[in-house]
Amino acid sequence: MNTAGPRTRIQEKNRKAILDAGLDVFSQYGFRGATVDQIAEAAGLSKPNLLYYFATKDAVHAALLEGLLETWLDPLHALDPAGDPLAEVQAYVARKLALSRDYPRESRLFANEILQGAPRIEHALTGELKALVDEKAAVIAGWAAAGQIAPVDPYHLIFSIWAMTQHYADFEVQVSAVLGPAKDNAYPAAGDYLQSLFARLLAV
Amino acid sequence: MNTAGPRTRIQEKNRKAILDAGLDVFSQYGFRGATVDQIAEAAGLSKPNLLYYFATKDAVHAALLEGLLETWLDPLHALDPAGDPLAEVQAYVARKLALSRDYPRESRLFANEILQGAPRIEHALTGELKALVDEKAAVIAGWAAAGQIAPVDPYHLIFSIWAMTQHYADFEVQVSAVLGPAKDNAYPAAGDYLQSLFARLLAV
DNA sequence: GCTTGATTTGACCATTCGGTCAAAGCAACG
DNA sequence: CGTTGCTTTGACCGAATGGTCAAATCAAGC
Numbered sequence: 001m002n003t004a005g006p007r008t009r010i011q012e013k014n015r016k017a018i019l020d021a022g023l024d025v026f027s028q029y030g031f032r033g034a035t036v037d038q039i040a041e042a043a044g045l046s047k048p049n050l051l052y053y054f055a056t057k058d059a060v061h062a063a064l065l066e067g068l069l070e071t072w073l074d075p076l077h078a079l080d081p082a083g084d085p086l087a088e089v090q091a092y093v094a095r096k097l098a099l100s101r102d103y104p105r106e107s108r109l110f111a112n113e114i115l116q117g118a119p120r121i122e123h124a125l126t127g128e129l130k131a132l133v134d135e136k137a138a139v140i141a142g143w144a145a146a147g148q149i150a151p152v153d154p155y156h157l158i159f160s161i162w163a164m165t166q167h168y169a170d171f172e173v174q175v176s177a178v179l180g181p182a183k184d185n186a187y188p189a190a191g192d193y194l195q196s197l198f199a200r201l202l203a204v
Numbered sequence: 205m206n207t208a209g210p211r212t213r214i215q216e217k218n219r220k221a222i223l224d225a226g227l228d229v230f231s232q233y234g235f236r237g238a239t240v241d242q243i244a245e246a247a248g249l250s251k252p253n254l255l256y257y258f259a260t261k262d263a264v265h266a267a268l269l270e271g272l273l274e275t276w277l278d279p280l281h282a283l284d285p286a287g288d289p290l291a292e293v294q295a296y297v298a299r300k301l302a303l304s305r306d307y308p309r310e311s312r313l314f315a316n317e318i319l320q321g322a323p324r325i326e327h328a329l330t331g332e333l334k335a336l337v338d339e340k341a342a343v344i345a346g347w348a349a350a351g352q353i354a355p356v357d358p359y360h361l362i363f364s365i366w367a368m369t370q371h372y373a374d375f376e377v378q379v380s381a382v383l384g385p386a387k388d389n390a391y392p393a394a395g396d397y398l399q400s401l402f403a404r405l406l407a408v
Numbered sequence: 409g410c411t412t413g414a415t416t417t418g419a420c421c422a423t424t425c426g427g428t429c430a431a432a433g434c435a436a437c438g
Numbered sequence: 439c440g441t442t443g444c445t446t447t448g449a450c451c452g453a454a455t456g457g458t459c460a461a462a463t464c465a466a467g468c
Contacts, residue, residue, distance in 0.1 A: 032237030049446055108319055115312055118377045125381035133382045156397035163371035164364050173322045177329035178337050193360035200405050253416055
């Protein structure tokens with residue numbers, strides 16, 4: 001009943017409910033600000049029942065973080081050195097923006113973790129994350145050196161993609177407050193803006 | 205001994221120490237994740253002593269938020285409709301980036317508040333913030349309509365400035381992890397990158 | 409040195425926290 | 439039916455939480 005696949009249908013259902021509730025609560029209040037009672041209530045379970053499926057509050061949090069970074073980095077992983085440079089970057093931006101649109105809670109969970117100093121995933125940042133970014137930054141630098149895109153700092157290019165796409169999930173209430181209730185979906189316009197931004201930035 | 209100016213030198217000193225400690229703790233753990241004991245210890249005071257200066261945990265937090273939004277919006281307020289459009293935007297970006305560099309804890313406090321749904325400043329977002337952004341977005345739209353800058357969605361332009369500049373404060377540990385310990389100061393390169401980004405985006 | 413008011417603190421309180429446990433409920437299967 | 443093992447829960451625990459209070463300490467003016 002642990003990291004391996006759940007045995008029964010009821011286990012699967014309850015574990016999913018707990019993780020979903022935990023995502024709600026952790027992404028809004030952070031690890032320390034979240035309480036087990038809160039998660040249990042959101043999951044429709046009693047606290048001891050929740051702790052029957054996950055031994056500790058930390059275990060719920062860890063299960064959520066596990067795999068999150070991978071999901072988060074998949075779009076960058078897909079950046080193809082053999083593809084058309086501008087199209088590759090734009091596709092990366094589109095995938096990253098779609099992630100913010102479709103998984104805003106996961107984005108905020110990640111943001112919370114980073115804001116708090118990333119105590120539980122720091123090793124992944126300096127290891128897996130840095131390695132991947134180094135690799136793709138070299139690809140982008142190669143494109144620039146070959147004159148296929150305008151010269152650009154590849155690291156800050158990647159940072160800016162992260163920042164702008166994740167902003168729509170992490171700062172959603174601010175975006176909504178500024179755009180007003182009428183514009184209830186900022187993503188189409190955001191996508192257009194970002195596509196043209198990178199087209200102009202990288203045009204040779 | 206409240207919102208009015210502190211009476212004595214010792215009050216001034218202790219209130220400052222508490223606010224500084226509160227900034228440390230709240231910006232890292234969020235309101236709910238922060239404890240009064242933690243803040244008191246960071247301020248070098250006993251808990252009852254802290255509560256002698258601020259009646260509640262909430263009062264410390266409120267005192268920190270008060271004025272923060274104003275500081276945060278000052279750079280945008282300074283955007284001059286009569287100035288050179290590109291130079292005005294670039295100056296705004298520079299001021300905003302300097303804010304992240306010089307006040308990263310304030311940036312993270314703000315980020316935490318937004319992440320948690322902005323329960324304490326939502327009215328300011330839909331009021332003061334939206335009004336100012338509407339005003340400046342109209343200015344930028346006017347520049348675009350007059351052909352002084354390339355056509356651009358002014359709201360998403362502003363969002364992107366916020367996102368990219370604040371990213372360096374809010375996601376500092378991630379930026380540091382990726383750039384490695386050697387590049388211990390990302391801000392000069394970030395400034396260069398952002399200046400050229402907006403030069404290219406807005407060039408007619 | 410004494411007095412007065414500001415400052416500091418140890419002890420304490422009710423509530424909430426994460427977590428435990430034994431017992432009860434329940435489904436499946438012989 | 440009865441047994442077996444999975445699931446659920448009420449009651450509970452020690453620690454931490456935000457906050458209180460009366461008493462002690464301290465600084466400054468007389």
